[in-house]
Amino acid sequence: DTAVSQTPKYLVTQMGNDKSIKCEQNLGHDTMYWYKQDSKKFLKIMFSYNNKELIINETVPNRFSPKSPDKAHLNLHINSLELGDSAVYFCASSQVDRYNEQFFGPGTRLTVL
Amino acid sequence: QKEVEQDPGPLSVPEGAIVSLNCTYSNSAFQYFMWYRQYSRKGPELLMYTYSSGNKEDGRFTAQVDKSSKYISLFIRDSQPSDSATYLCAMAPTGGGNKLTFGTGTQLKVEL
Numbered sequence: 402d403t404a405v406s407q408t409p410k411y412l413v414t415q416m417g418n419d420k421s422i423k424c425e426q427n428l429g430h431d432t433m434y435w436y437k438q439d440s441k442k443f444l445k446i447m448f449s450y451n452n453k454e455l456i457i458n459e460t461v462p463n464r465f466s467p468k469s470p471d472k473a474h475l476n477l478h479i480n481s482l483e484l485g486d487s488a489v490y491f492c493a494s495s496q497v498d499r500y501n502e503q504f505f506g507p508g509t510r511l512t513v514l
Numbered sequence: 515q516k517e518v519e520q521d522p523g524p525l526s527v528p529e530g531a532i533v534s535l536n537c538t539y540s541n542s543a544f545q546y547f548m549w550y551r552q553y554s555r556k557g558p559e560l561l562m563y564t565y566s567s568g569n570k571e572d573g574r575f576t577a578q579v580d581k582s583s584k585y586i587s588l589f590i591r592d593s594q595p596s597d598s599a600t601y602l603c604a605m606a607p608t609g610g611g612n613k614l615t616f617g618t619g620t621q622l623k624v625e626l
Contacts, residue, residue, distance in 0.1 A: 405557070432612055441522070442600055444558070444616040457613055491557055500612035501546040501604075505557035 404428050405506035407492050413512045414482055422477045422509045424492030432456075432500065433475040434493040435467060438508070444491070450475055451497050482513045517541050520603055520617030529626055533590040537603035537617045540584065544605040544615075547579050549588045552600045552619065561588070561601075593624045 405426045414420055426433065434457075435447040449457035450469040464480045475492060492506040520537045527533055535549075545566055550558035564570045567581045576589040586605075590597055600619040606612075 434612075442552075442602075442619045442621075444602060444619075446613055449612050451612070493557075495612070497612070501548055501563050501606055501614070502560055503614065505550075505559065507557050508555075510555075 407506040426494040430494040524621040543607040548604040
């Protein structure tokens, strides 16, 4: 009974390809997030959705497009992958008024060759 | 200068030691202060959080916030090898649009 799940766990792809990462939470939360963790372990917010509405959109290249089909799912599509996109991408969720208590998924390790 | 600074370590201590992990920050609007633990190749998990200043204790873990110095600490008593992980501090203002700002994490190794 995983709380926040992501697929795939590992993703290896060539530069220029388009790929998607999926996230699902069964906690009943209405806010979901995407984070990027670089090789130095620095974790940075990319996007946040509250009940399917985009509420945080950090300075992220527009090759990254989040999509929330419903409040339990938040997907991340990346176009024209670049070497610098290699990182671990984490999905997280929280209740909207308890954003300090975020629950993270296991991460998707993306390697762009 | 980053909004949140954290010594990356690695920090190596013997089993049973008291560990002190720290973060400094520059944004005086931060009111929520969190500590996350991240095991290798896993997602971060929330250990504890405090609101505004003061101390909070949970078992072997104590979180302290000194807003006047913009300094927060996490103490781990009687450290165990299972505490070996990266510890990330995170902060947020109230009404800040759900955004957490993380430190870079301190890697801790507790040795037998």
